[in-house]
Amino acid sequence: MAVLTEEQTMLRDMAREWADNEAPVGAFRKMRDAAPAAFYDADAWRAQAEMGWAGILVPEAQGGAGMGYLSLGLVLEQLGRNLVATPLAATAAATSALILGGSEAQRAEWLPRIAAGDVVAALAVDEGPRFAPERIETRVEDGRLSGTKYFVAEGDSARLFVVAAADGLYLVSGDEGVTRSARKLVDARSHAEVRFEGARAEKLEGGRDLVTQVTDRAAAALSAEMLGMAEAAFAQTNDYLKTRVQFGQVLSSFQALQHRMAKMLTELELTRSVVEGALEAIDSGRANVSQEVSLAKATANETLHLVSREMVQLHGGIGMTDEHDAGFYLKRARVLEAMWGNAAWHRDRFARLNGY
């Protein structure tokens, strides 16, 4: 566990308590069954904004808490544990673009509203189903942006889009020239295809480097969410093995299963270190952020992949039923694994950054 400030410890404990009391997995299930157009839990989002989480990254001058990425990660980890369905991660990714590349005016216009939870923002980069930030054809001419973005998380409800074009990131805030089409993925969250046809766009400073910086931050944030999911999936499986009796014994007495749980715990420990490491690298502005993020995302991907599979397997038949939560973790896991770079993508970049 990273060394936390008192403020961070309070934030984490509060997030954990809130998620456990107010937003258990049952709340996600309810949202899924109700299938709202925006595909998030509006009540939970309002509550999160009131607790100041929408503004964790936003500087105090603009009404936020100015706390940084480790703090954001601590919250996302707690939300990941219970699969809380809110646009916090997507909005934070877009927020980081404004903070890193926004002009005074842009920041003044958007950040206070984001911090208040009045604006859901989304980061729109990919133009295909796989993460490929180097392959972007979206173009801007005379301040008008055109291009199609696939599977934009929270694209159904976003008021503000941070859009990657060939020469960097742009803000698109109006609906003119913007068409959204819902894309229903297995995780029952919002992913929309967003078509921009001559939408009015404002440039953010920073060119292509900004795209890397922002997608790195998005990947680090997701890694934290994935860490939380893996922890919860692991803990539930562990509890189940301790109560389920077969052959006159609890399953947890079988050594074959003990060793598998021990392996998963080991992977979880490694994952926590690298996820926190990436978030801290961002906060302290270290030069090797991309490397740390690739390490974190690749590791989180592999760990959550393993744990989510084992969760279903070790629950036996009950884990295959929709009535049980295991499937939710499995489905959400694969979606997050694919977003902002799968394990192979990040291993490849890690190798390149290390000169091999």
Add this chain to the structure above:
Amino acid sequence: MATAPEIDAPADPLGAFRSEVRDWLAAHFPPSLKGKDNAMSAVEGPHENSPEEDAWQAAMGEKGWGVPTWPSDYGGGGLSRAEARVLQEEMARIGAWNPIGGMGVMMFGPTLLEYGSEEQKSEHIPAIAKGTVRWCQGYSEPGAGSDLASLQCFAEDKGDHYLVNGQKTWTSGGQWADKCFMLVRTDRTKKHEGITFLLCDMDTPGVEVKPIRLISGSSPFCETFFTNVQVPKANRVGAEGQGWTIGKRLLQHERSSLSGGGSAAGRLFAQGTPLAPLAKTFVGEDEQGRIADPELRGRIARHEMDLRAFLATLRRASQEVASNQGPSATTSIMKNVGARLIQERSELLIEIRGLAGLGWEGEGFEADALKDARAWLFGKAVSIYGGSSEIQNNVIAKRILGMLDHQ
């Protein structure tokens, strides 16, 4: 899989039989059904057959070739294994498929042929061979999954019938089945020797079926409740208390068909979306025409190699048991490898397609991708049902390696 190579008829010892098969298939298999086999039908439930499908099923049922090696006295094809292989090759050659399947074919039929009375065989086997009666498997209970022998559903001896009370769960196809083969307890004082094998009509008063939705969205399996259900004594297979032996034999048949030697898994592999061309489409190619991502390319190659090793082992095993001694404990090995490969393939398909491989429903997805995503989720069950991978490993350790049973 590649289509079977042309076989040189004159040099073929079964040449005459082969040409008979060819002629018969040409006369009876409607070309419009070529490749229309649905490997997921077992999961999604029966669908409305087209008139062509009805005709094809009737023809195969009449001929007994849906169950080619079963005795012709009971409506089977009466073919030798070698002849059955010829039939399979000839069907593959023209894209024909077996319309007769389900639990009756996979596991109940072979078990009944071995343990059933003359009356039971004549009553049930022909209907299975024609595909007109659907069977479901009443084994698992809430407290008895891997530890099947701890089942509690009780059958009380009432002279001419048993009175059955209790609950089964995860009963696949229970809502569509006509009949159920089930394990019940007839003696509470003995664990394994207190189990009896019964056959129950699903429309007997007191049988109640409640479908359960799976993570893949479909609802092919059920909770099945038995309340004062009367099952005639004539529906008992084998002696009272012999159910565990018979039931385990059936599980061996289940394993061998689930491993891919039989239908479901083999069909999935045969009909499944090929990985490499898909990867080239989604990931791109390098200058030399290879999959652009070398790591993914390596993993696809490894998977394809494992798959070939698996299929080669299945072939070798089937040649070795040509003496027809039925499935052996090695079916546990094959079930585990088959399960791993099916799941690995699904995961690779998802990884290749990225988010386009994780569609649930609605606009913006290829039909194949949606089907593969559901199959991925359903496929998580293949390492659980029919005896989980862990339980197969226990069987391998105990029965093949002679290791100690710690239970």
